[in-house]
Amino acid sequence: MSVVGNNRVGIPIVLLHDAEGAVVTVETKRGELIRGLLFEAEDMMNLYLKKAVVLGPKPGAKRNVEQVYVRGTEIVFIVLPEMLRHAPMFQRIKHWRKHGGAPPEGVGAAVGQAAAILRKAQDRRRGGFGGGRGGFGGRGPPGG
Numbered sequence: 832m833s834v835v836g837n838n839r840v841g842i843p844i845v846l847l848h849d850a851e852g853a854v855v856t857v858e859t860k861r862g863e864l865i866r867g868l869l870f871e872a873e874d875m876m877n878l879y880l881k882k883a884v885v886l887g888p889k890p891g892a893k894r895n896v897e898q899v900y901v902r903g904t905e906i907v908f909i910v911l912p913e914m915l916r917h918a919p920m921f922q923r924i925k926h927w928r929k930h931g932g933a934p935p936e937g938v939g940a941a942v943g944q945a946a947a948i949l950r951k952a953q954d955r956r957r958g959g960f961g962g963g964r965g966g967f968g969g970r971g972p973p974g975g
Contacts, residue, residue: 845920850911851870853869865883876903883896
């Protein structure tokens with residue numbers, strides 16, 4: 832299991848998803864600076880910003896747009912809010928480093944049918960089935 836979950840996206844992408852709903856600044860390859868409310872971020876770093884201000888690429892060029900979609904391949908860098916320093920993802924990373932990759936309590940735990948199978952296996956190992964006679968469901972000793 833990766834630090835950020837089973838979906839196999841990296842830390843920057845998870846951080847970008849955590850920034851949804853906050854104001855971000857994006858610089859594009861064309862030299863534009865776009866500042867707006869990050870409405871949605873995709874795993875390929877495509878961004879959908881609302882109530883944005885687009886500056887440049889010419890000095891003094893400024894325009895307000897209600898919404899803008901920025902393709903991930905056009906992004907040079909993104910300025911995220913300072914509040915993301917305390918994002919929950921970083922707590923998972925600290926736990927992962929401290930415990931050698933073990934998931935935090937309740938994360939990655941088996942549910943449903945998988946949990947039932949694991950419980951049965953643990954009960955068999957403890958001798959829970961068959962009254963403690965070896966855990967074979969009361970079939971009696973082998974060969975007898």
